[in-house]
Amino acid sequence: MDPRILDLFCFWLLLSSLLRLCSAISSASDHRYALGDLVPFYANKVGPFQNPSETYRYFDLPFCPPAHVTEKREDLGEILNGDRLVHAKYELNFRQDKPLQSLCKKTLSVEDVRIFRDAVRKDYYFQMYYDDLPVWGSVGEVVDSSGRVHDRRYFLYTCVHFEILYNEDRVIEIGVATNGETIDITEDKDVVVEFKYSVKWKETNKTFERRMDKYLQQSFLPQHVEIHWFSIMNSCVTVLLLTGFLTTILIRVLKNDFIKYSCDEEIADDFDESGWKYIHGDVFRFPPFKSLFCAVLGSGTQLFMLSIFIFMLAIIGVFYPYNRGALYSALVIIYVLTSGIAGYSAASFYKQMDGVYWVGNLILTGGLFCVPLFLTFCFLNTVAIGYKSTAALPFGTILMILLIWMLVTSPLLFLGGIAGRNSTADFQAPCRTNKFPREIPQLAWYRQTAPQMILAGFLPFSAIYIELYYIFASIWGHKVYTIYSILFIVFMILVISTAFVTIAFTYFQLSAEDHEWWWRSVLCGGSTGVFIFGYCFHYFFARSDMSGFMQTSFFFGYMTCVCYGFFLMLGTIGFKASLLFVRHMYQSIKCE
Structure with missing residues (x-):
C-alpha cells in the first residue's frame, strides 16, 4: 500500500476521533430505556x-465474578486513564426495585481473607459505571477502639444498596x-x-442535561470560588506591576537611551559609549548549539499550541466530569496533529541561523520532548506491570501509539519542516554582526544565570x-476541576508575566554589556517550570x-515530564518576547 495513503488514513482516523470527542457524548446510545430494560x-x-495511580482490576479482589468475565x-x-471496565453481575433493570437479595455465596480462603484485609487496611475503594454515571464505594472499614495496632478489627462490607433516580425514560442519578x-x-x-445487593428507584424532576451536576459537589465550587477569584486578582496585580515596571523601562530609560545614542556625532563624542548600544555588533550573533536551540523553540511552540487547543475544548464543555x-x-x-507546527517553527529558525543539517534538527525537535517522556513511560509502565496495576498499558496500545508516531507524527513533523525551510527568509538583523565576539566584562553575582533564573521564575x-x-x-486526587475559564485566565497571566519578566531581565543583561542573551532568555523564561517542580515536593x-513506590514513581516521573514541558513552552515564550523587544531597541537607533 502506498505510504501516503496510510498517512492520509491515519490522519482521517485521528481527525474523526477528535470530532467525536468534541461532541461531548459519552456513548452512542441515547440513554433512553423502557420499563425493565x-x-x-x-x-x-x-x-x-x-x-x-495505583489501581487494579475490580475482580483482582475475590468478589463474585460472573461465569464469563466480559470486558x-x-x-x-x-x-490511558487506567479504566478496565467489565460487565458486573448486578442486575439493575430500569425502574424495577429489588429487595435485598443474594449476589453469590462463597467461602473465602485464608488467602482471600488476607487479600481483603490488606485492601481494607489500605482504604480501598471501588468504582463502577451505570449508564455512564460513576459510582464509588468502600471495600470495608477498620475499627480501632483502643488505639493499639493489634486491637484493630477489619470488617468487609458484604451488602450494597443502590438508590437510582430517574426522569421519565432516563437515568438521572445513582448512589450507593x-x-x-x-x-x-x-x-x-x-x-x-x-x-448481597438491593435496588431502589425514585422519580426526580432533574433533567437529563443536568445529571452531571451532582459531581460538581466534588469540585471546588462553590466553597472555593472566592479563593479562585482572589488568586486571579493577586495574579492580575502582579501582571499590572510588571507591566508598569516594563513601561517605565520603555518610556523613561529607553527614551533617554534613544536620545543619547541618536544625537549628532560631535555631541556623541562627549559621551562614553557604553551600555546596550556598545554591543550592537554582537547582540544578534547566533547562539551556540543552534540545532538544539531551534529544537527547543519548535517543541515549545508545539506545546503552547497544544495548551491553547486543550483550553478551547475545555471551555466549550468537552471535558465534563468523568x-x-x-x-x-x-x-x-x-x-x-500539531507536530507540523513544531517542524515548521524549528526549521524556520534553523534556516534563519544558517543551519545546514536540517534533517538532524527535525529529528532532534521530534525527540526533544517525546524521548524523555517515552523513557519515563517505559520505566513507569514496568513498575505498573510489576504491581499488576491497570495503569500498565497493554502491548497493543503501546504498539498503536508507536504506529501513530511513525505514520502520522513524523510525516507531519517533516512536512512542517520542509514548509518552514522553504518559506522563511534570511534573518534580518537591525545591526551588522562583528566578525569576532566582544569580550564580556566581569559581571556581579546577581547578574549571573542562576540568580536571574531564580528571580525570573519566582x-x-x-x-x-x-x-x-x-x-x-x-490530577492527583479525587477532586473535579470544572472552572476552566478561570484556569485559562491564570494561564494567560502566566504567559504574559513570563514574557514581561524575561524582557526586563534581557534589558538588564544587555545594559551590563552581556550580549549572550539568546540562551539566557530561554532559561529565564522556562525557570518557572523549575519552581513548579519544586512545588511538586x-x-x-x-x-x-500519597505513599508507596508505585505512586511516588508515577507522581514524580510524570510531573517531571510536565515541568519539563512547561520549561520548553515558557522558555520559548520568553525568547520570542525578548527577540521582539531587542529588535525594537536596535531598530530605534543608528548602530553604524
Whole structure:
C-alpha cells in the first residue's frame, strides 16, 4: 500500500476521533430505556483511596465474578486513564426495585481473607459505571477502639444498596451505600460470606442535561470560588506591576537611551559609549548549539499550541466530569496533529541561523520532548506491570501509539519542516554582526544565570501558586476541576508575566554589556517550570497522603515530564518576547 495513503488514513482516523470527542457524548446510545430494560452496568477498578495511580482490576479482589468475565471495548483515552471496565453481575433493570437479595455465596480462603484485609487496611475503594454515571464505594472499614495496632478489627462490607433516580425514560442519578452488613476478616481463617445487593428507584424532576451536576459537589465550587477569584486578582496585580515596571523601562530609560545614542556625532563624542548600544555588533550573533536551540523553540511552540487547543475544548464543555479518558485522548490527538507546527517553527529558525543539517534538527525537535517522556513511560509502565496495576498499558496500545508516531507524527513533523525551510527568509538583523565576539566584562553575582533564573521564575510562579493546589488536587486526587475559564485566565497571566519578566531581565543583561542573551532568555523564561517542580515536593510531602513506590514513581516521573514541558513552552515564550523587544531597541537607533 502506498505510504501516503496510510498517512492520509491515519490522519482521517485521528481527525474523526477528535470530532467525536468534541461532541461531548459519552456513548452512542441515547440513554433512553423502557420499563425493565437492562441498563449497562460495568465494574471498573479498585485501589487505595490516597493513591489515585495505583489501581487494579475490580475482580483482582475475590468478589463474585460472573461465569464469563466480559470486558467492555475501550477507546484510547479510557485505557490511558487506567479504566478496565467489565460487565458486573448486578442486575439493575430500569425502574424495577429489588429487595435485598443474594449476589453469590462463597467461602473465602485464608488467602482471600488476607487479600481483603490488606485492601481494607489500605482504604480501598471501588468504582463502577451505570449508564455512564460513576459510582464509588468502600471495600470495608477498620475499627480501632483502643488505639493499639493489634486491637484493630477489619470488617468487609458484604451488602450494597443502590438508590437510582430517574426522569421519565432516563437515568438521572445513582448512589450507593455499603456500610450495612459486615463480616469480620481480622483472623486468618476460612470465612463463609454472602454478598448481597438491593435496588431502589425514585422519580426526580432533574433533567437529563443536568445529571452531571451532582459531581460538581466534588469540585471546588462553590466553597472555593472566592479563593479562585482572589488568586486571579493577586495574579492580575502582579501582571499590572510588571507591566508598569516594563513601561517605565520603555518610556523613561529607553527614551533617554534613544536620545543619547541618536544625537549628532560631535555631541556623541562627549559621551562614553557604553551600555546596550556598545554591543550592537554582537547582540544578534547566533547562539551556540543552534540545532538544539531551534529544537527547543519548535517543541515549545508545539506545546503552547497544544495548551491553547486543550483550553478551547475545555471551555466549550468537552471535558465534563468523568468523561472517561477524554482529556488523554485529546492530548494524544492534538499533540500528533500539531507536530507540523513544531517542524515548521524549528526549521524556520534553523534556516534563519544558517543551519545546514536540517534533517538532524527535525529529528532532534521530534525527540526533544517525546524521548524523555517515552523513557519515563517505559520505566513507569514496568513498575505498573510489576504491581499488576491497570495503569500498565497493554502491548497493543503501546504498539498503536508507536504506529501513530511513525505514520502520522513524523510525516507531519517533516512536512512542517520542509514548509518552514522553504518559506522563511534570511534573518534580518537591525545591526551588522562583528566578525569576532566582544569580550564580556566581569559581571556581579546577581547578574549571573542562576540568580536571574531564580528571580525570573519566582514572579510568574507567585501568580499561579494558589491555583496550582487545585490543579494538583484534581490530577492527583479525587477532586473535579470544572472552572476552566478561570484556569485559562491564570494561564494567560502566566504567559504574559513570563514574557514581561524575561524582557526586563534581557534589558538588564544587555545594559551590563552581556550580549549572550539568546540562551539566557530561554532559561529565564522556562525557570518557572523549575519552581513548579519544586512545588511538586511540597505538595507530595506536605499536602497529600500519597505513599508507596508505585505512586511516588508515577507522581514524580510524570510531573517531571510536565515541568519539563512547561520549561520548553515558557522558555520559548520568553525568547520570542525578548527577540521582539531587542529588535525594537536596535531598530530605534543608528548602530553604524
